[in-house]
Amino acid sequence: MPYFAVVARKDAERVRKQLMDEGKINGGCKIIDKGNFVYIPVKEPINGYKCVEVNNCDRVRRPRKGGYRNHPLIPASLRNKLPRSYDIIGDIAVIKIGEEFAEHFSAIGKAIVETNKNVKVVLRDKGVKGVYRLRELEHMYGECRYSTIHKEYGVILHVDLRAAYFxxxxxxxxxxxxxxxxxxxxxxxxxxxxxxxxxxxxxxxxxxxxxxxxxxxxxxxxxxxxxxxxxxxxxxxxxxxxxxxxxxxxxxxxxxxxxxxxxxxxxxxxxxxxxxxxxxxxxxxxxxxxxxxxxxxxxxxxxxxxxxxxxxxxxxxxxxxxxxxxxxxxxxxx
Ligand SMILES: C[S@@+](CC[C@H](N)C(=O)[O-])C[C@H]1O[C@@H](n2cnc3c(N)ncnc32)[C@H](O)[C@@H]1O
The missing domain is CATH 3.40.50.150 (Vaccinia Virus protein VP39)
Incomplete structure (x- = not known):
């Protein structure tokens, strides 16, 4: 059974960051909210913290092993050259990818959509520019739109990537x-x-x-x-x-x-x-x-x-x- 460090809510974010920096977080389990306390998943019991074992905790769902790069649409010769990760904003994936992969953009976009069920649009990030810090974007795959609703910590954020930075x-x-x-x-x-x-x-x-x-x-x-x-x-x-x-x-x-x-x-x-x-x-x-x-x-x-x-x-x-x-x-x- 996985271990969790029991931390007072007011200290939880600081402790989480510290444990993350020290490589002690168990990324396979989700944090558990217990009102005044937060249970942080750890790889093993840690001195100085009360640690408990929890049965049936929520597991973090991992994207398909190897991510989009292992999708059959991606030629094997490209796999190690492509970016490992991309940002997800609402249902839009934003990936920084070089022009040299242009002929594969559509396949890469499709591979991202098919390996991440929440993604409906894939955009290419060509950098943030100007006083407004707007992202220059190119549509790669999926619906052609730039706005979405993103959620973080329960906050709802309407985002339009062509209109404002996020x-x-x-x-x-x-x-x-x-x-x-x-x-x-x-x-x-x-x-x-x-x-x-x-x-x-x-x-x-x-x-x-x-x-x-x-x-x-x-x-x-x-x-x-x-x-x-x-x-x-x-x-x-x-x-x-x-x-x-x-x-x-x-x-x-x-x-x-x-x-x-x-x-x-x-x-x-x-x-x-x-x-x-x-x-x-x-x-x-x-x-x-x-x-x-x-x-x-x-x-x-x-x-x-x-x-x-x-x-x-x-x-x-x-x-x-x-x-x-x-x-x-x-x-x-x-
Ligand atoms: C990095 S973004 C802010 C991101 C935002 N705080 C967040 O967490 O998503 C910087 C913002 O500063 C704004 N900005 C740039 N110059 C400004 C100025 N002179 N006065 C007010 N806002 C300005 C830009 O329009 C841009 O939205």
């Missing part, structure tokens, strides 16, 4: 931040996209007000739709340049989310000059060997604005390139 890889971050928000907090989501941070916060915390801002009117329309779809009452969608957004806030934020990883740092002085005491979650792409330098740079920006900074956490997220990764620097401006 990545399913940030689900854990959306949830992590939501669980940090204290009762009555005023939150500013400066670069909200379709609103996943804001709506997750509204759903999983007792925040006072959450301002969900994005300069892209396509994102703004989707935030409004997602507010409605989730029945949350305290999210205020805004469609402004983040440089101007403090002018319209009725209350100063206690927490600011800056998820515009290619350009967050340039907006930091605006935050530092406008907030009182405030927690910031600043996302950035950082070279793997320059993490300390990045933290020093952030400190420099804050101190140049006449403020001081208290570091809370530097979270290393997924790789962006062989030498760099997405990070989230959590800190307090004092």
């Amino acid at each position: 990545s399913p890889r940030l689900a854990g971050e959306h949830y992590r931040i939501a669980k940090l928000v204290g009762d009555g907090e005023i939150v500013l989501d400066m670069f909200a996209g379709v609103g996943p941070f804001s709506i997750m916060i509204a759903k999983y915390s007792n925040a006072g007000v959450v301002y969900a801002n994005d300069i892209n009117s396509g994102a703004y329309e989707l935030v409004k739709k997602n507010v409605e779809a989730n029945g949350v009452k305290n999210v205020i969608p805004l469609n402004m340049d983040a440089k101007e957004v403090f002018k319209v806030l009725e209350e100063l934020p206690n927490r600011v989310i800056m998820n515009n990883p290619h350009n967050s740092l340039s907006f930091l002085p605006i935050v530092a000059k406008n907030v009182a005491s405030c927690v910031v979650h600043l996302y950035a792409i950082v070279e793997n060997d320059a993490l300390n330098k990045f933290c020093d740079e952030v400190r420099g920006v804050i101190e140049n604005c006449g403020r001081s900074i208290e570091a809370i956490n530097l979270i290393k997220l997924h790789p962006y390139s062989p030498n760099s990764r997405l990070v989230c620097y959590d800190f307090q401006i004092l």
